[in-house]
Amino acid sequence: MLNVACSEELAFTAKEWKSKSLLEQQNILMSYRIAYLGDSMVNWCPKLGTVLANDEVSEGLSLRGGYPVEQKVMRQWCLRISAYAQRLLDGLNILDWSDSLKDTQRNWIGRSEGAELKFKVNDSGIDFTVFTTRADTVFGVTFMVLAPESELVGQLTTPEQKSEVDAYILNTKKRTERERIADRRVTGVFSGAYAVNPFTNEPIPVWISDYVLAGYGTGAIMAVPAHDSRDYAFAKHFNLPIIPLIEGADVSEESFDAKEGIMMNSGFLNGLNVKEAIAKTKSYVNENNLGRIKVNYRLRDAIFSRQRYWGEPFPVYYKDGMPYMLDENKLPLELPEVNNFLPTNTGEPPLGNAKNWKTEEGYPLELNTMPGFAGSSAYYLRYMDPHNDKALVSKEANDYWEQVDLYVGGTEHATGHLIYSRFWNKFLFDLGLICKDEPFKRLINQGMIQGRSNFVYRIKDTNTFVSCNLKDKYDTTEIHVDVNMVSNDILDIDKFKKWSPDYANAAFILEEGKYICGWAVEKMSKSMYNVVNPDDIVERFGADTLRLYEMFLGPVEQSKPWDTNGIDGVHRFLKKLWNLCTNENGFEFSHAEATKDELKALHKLIKKISWDIEHFSYNTSVSAFMICVNELVGLKCNKRSIIEPLIILLTPFAPHFCEEIWEALGNKDSICDAKWPECNEAYLQESVFTYPISFNGRTRFMMDFAADASIEDIKSAALANPAAHKWLEGKIPKKIIVVPKKIVNIVI
């Protein structure tokens, strides 16, 4: 007997397996393959002949072109990331990643512990299962709700209700999932059927509503309006009963969702607190065979097909409607040449345009291609062994490099690339191909450089665009427009028309003869068309200035809008250092021995930069370089013994600049191979420390003391200082705190 990994209801014997046809077997195998053909709902745009992502659709129209988009079931390749949900969750505990990023992934995976309860349907042999985390609230169930896509809808709907139910289902199909969610209007329809409460044997009406998702749990819920806000809204709207189950909970205005309090109206659970009640219900359900304990995850399988040309082709062909893998010796499968990169007339993906897109035996090859994350999920493994034509990565190379030590990336990848990579890596680890089951040991999030986006406003169902300040008079769709076609928020209409064939014949409603664009500060991204090209900055200041400026802007992990005010400062710093090394005749370095002050400036810098680099504090490093160079300029120091270590330190920040000076110093090899300087603490010793003398925590004056002065000496000298008398006001200090090399605080 085999329980199929991903569908627990399915079980069969070896004999039964053998009696099945190849196609039937294949369909069963699809239930536990890591890559499988699955049916899923997609946003299909017939006019564009392509599936669109949620953010490519706005209010039922494609952003590109403004064509109608409908919901359609499509058979596509999927990757069963859900099978790894628990391990992806557990793995987070050992990763050195930021807590916020780990939280994002935990929420995305969305583990919830609960129970599946079986409900019988009155006067029929049918029963169905719901998932709930609040098994303790069964006594408060006043109705059940099915997702409109649920198979049960057809089975349960009574003849009297059929036309009403059909109309409702048709209506929900027109809306994308996101729209159904964004629009919080309560809608629903009664199926005519009644289920039986397994605890009380009371009949409960079964409703259908799109606030229940087909893709999560069982696509059906038990509604407890007193203790769930969504059920509450539904019950109020359709005037269904609300039974409070927690002592003292006021449910006249809103539901009481918190998992706390003492149970009432709940039979054998009365008097227990919620935690105890949940536990007791679970064991009751088990003992009476009313269902089972279940963990659900929010994480959905990844759709792995794209109806586009540019993507890795699947090494898959079809024979009698069944998918088969190409033999490994036929790999790699390369993209065919096509004359047309658009979908075919019959609505097939662009590969449908290719001639001879079939195997040697004549079987047709898969027409879908893989998405971007096919490449981005495992490239770091390929980097370990890029020229290997036998394997993704050799065992030797993988054993040597193991995993990525440090990954610097933005949080925008938290629920995409960074979770897919972990999934792929675990899968490859399970196959024994790699030695670590997590890809990125340490991860820090750099902040996003934000951009200023511009928008145009298209009037719905037209190709007419209305200027920003007039847009409220029309029903419009906001569309990003390339910021390079906009200056001072005024659109260059000619450039816009040439931007895309869709806009060639666009019409415009202007204000004062101009088209004014809307704007917003958002993350800088290709899809927002707000990318500012740094080329002109490189042209004017050089790449090192740009690099240094980005570091100087602030802490790496902080986001901020791109703004070049202040770039002069870092450019001046580089010039200052350059001028220190040159005179009117070119480079000149002194061979004289460095003074104490010069050595102190240098070694202070070595210490600071070495620490900062370890802690990703690049902005303070740049400041430290500026301070050091300012000091050296003051000392007129162009000594080789100081400049050389200084530019080694600066190389990670301004590599081209430093390489030039390195060469001028007479070095033949690259500065990248130079040895990192070491800090000699002896140069940093101070013989005198200037103490701030404070009274009740407020600094009042300064006093110099020898670095090794005793605490008692400091105390008495501070009190004896004439300035102290003013602040003591003749009182005796209660306490004097001396923190060596920090502060003196006199408490009065």
Added chain:
RNA sequence: GCCCGAAUGGUGAAAUGGUAGACACGAAGGACUUAAAAUCCUUUGGCCAUAACGGCUGUGCCGGUUCGAGUCCGGCUUCGGGUACCA
């Protein structure tokens, strides 16, 4: 709604619980120059005072812990990012 993060001068920011505003940008004034650019010098949180020394106040708001809080704790406010009916 939920989760995460942030809040310090005109601006970007700095500060292992120990002198708040380092380092820069900008601004103002000055030097050099026929002039400009470049470079250099001075001032630059706010308020009060001033011949001068100086004083008060100040890190979003309200409390707390501490000899001492931008930093730690509790409660708010605002902004940014992510997510979206997950039962």
